[in-house]
Structures are given as structure tokens and as C-alpha cells.
Amino acid sequence: MSNLQIIPPQSGSAFKLNKGQKLTVIDPEGQQVSDMVLFNTDDLREKLSSGKTLDFEASLLITKGHYLWSNRSRKMMHIIEDTNGRNDFLLAPCSIETFRILYNHKGDHPSCLNNLYTNLAPYGIGIDDIPTAFNLFMNVQFDTDGQLSVEPPSSRAGDYVTLKAEMDLLVCLTACSAEDSNGGKFKPIHYKIEYN
Numbered sequence: 001m002s003n004l005q006i007i008p009p010q011s012g013s014a015f016k017l018n019k020g021q022k023l024t025v026i027d028p029e030g031q032q033v034s035d036m037v038l039f040n041t042d043d044l045r046e047k048l049s050s051g052k053t054l055d056f057e058a059s060l061l062i063t064k065g066h067y068l069w070s071n072r073s074r075k076m077m078h079i080i081e082d083t084n085g086r087n088d089f090l091l092a093p094c095s096i097e098t099f100r101i102l103y104n105h106k107g108d109h110p111s112c113l114n115n116l117y118t119n120l121a122p123y124g125i126g127i128d129d130i131p132t133a134f135n136l137f138m139n140v141q142f143d144t145d146g147q148l149s150v151e152p153p154s155s156r157a158g159d160y161v162t163l164k165a166e167m168d169l170l171v172c173l174t175a176c177s178a179e180d181s182n183g184g185k186f187k188p189i190h191y192k193i194e195y196n
């Protein structure tokens with residue numbers, strides 16, 4: 001059984017996922033990033049860790065077959081399908097400061113950090129508790145000198161990533177709000193949970 005959920009452009013959604021359940025995150029129109037963070041529902045101080053994941057998986061490019069690891073060196077999710085294959089686990093969620101510092105933006109701007117925080121606050125998560133997100137469909141390129149660049153996603157309409165929970169999880173997903181990460185246009189993100 002599954003039930004399709006829709007995250008409108010420049011927003012987010014938080015929900016629980018039990019051990020063994022599968023989450024599929026879909027890019028319905030193509031070229032749309034979704035930031036994802038994870039917490040252990042039994043102890044919210046245990047959370048997704050970019051550093052542990054890149055270390056244990058020995059790769060900068062996390063995709064099908066890899067695990068997502070916690071700050072306590074335990075497996076949180078297993079990526080069992082990834083039809084696009086390009087995700088980012090280097091960059092922090094976009095925040096109002098991202099737009100001010102990188103893009104000289106004036107005034108307010110929607111951001112993944114704010115959407116993660118406002119959706120997770122009812123569960124007792126503070127803004128400083130939010131880790132580096134696993135950025136589904138995000139296309140960050142790097143050269144041999146270590147120079148980074150954010151390119152439009154290579155994902156096409158209908159591309160998806162399926163992840164299996166390795167522990168009981170609190171999950172938060174966004175539809176990213178950064179112009180440069182999403183090919184200049186903000187689209188929704190869809191997801192579904194398989195209960196069997």
C-alpha cells in the first residue's frame with residue numbers, strides 16, 4: 001500500500017518512518033532538489049551525518065547501494081533505487097544567509113533550513129540541531145583542485161530515489177528554494193511510503 005504525498009514548491013514536510021518501511025522521493029517535473037534530514041525517533045540527538053556517511057561509504061557520490069549513517073555510526077537508511085544517480089552530501093541546506101552571502105540577495109527569501117526547522121519544530125528539533133542534509137537530485141560538481149560548482153540537476157520528470165529505513169526515523173524533506181540549485185524554477189516534490 002502506498003499513498004502519494006505532495007510537497008509544494010519552496011516548502012517542506014516532516015513525518016515518521018518505521019524500520020523496514022520504504023520511502024520513495026520523486027522529482028515529478030525534473031531538475032528539482034529535495035533536502036532530506038533524519039533523526040532517530042527513540043533519541044533525537046542521533047541524526048544523519050554527512051561525515052560518517054562519506055567516510056564509511058568511501059565516496060563523495062552517494063547513490064544506489066549506499067547506506068546513510070548517523071553521528072553515532074549506525075545505519076539510518078539503505079538506498080535501494082536511484083534512477084537519476086546524482087545527489088549531493090557536501091553542502092548545507094540553503095538558508096537566508098546563503099542568499100545574502102552568495103547571491104547578494106536583499107530582503108527575505110524562502111529556504112530549506114527554514115522549511116526544515118518549521119516542520120521539525122513540533123517534534124522538538126531546534127534550528128541548531130539540523131545537520132547537513134542529504135540533497136537528493138542536487139548536482140554539485142567538483143574538479144581535481146577541489147573547486148565546487150552548483151549545476152542544474154540532471155534529473156528528468158519522474159526520476160526517483162527509494163530508501164529503506166534501518167531504524168525508526170523522523171524524516172524531513174523539502175522542495176528546495178535556491179534558484180541556482182533547481183535550474184531557475186521551483187517545482188514540487190512528491191513522496192510515498194510503502195507500508196509492507
Ligand SMILES: [Zn+2]
Nearest residue numbers: 094112176177
Ligand atoms: Zn535548498
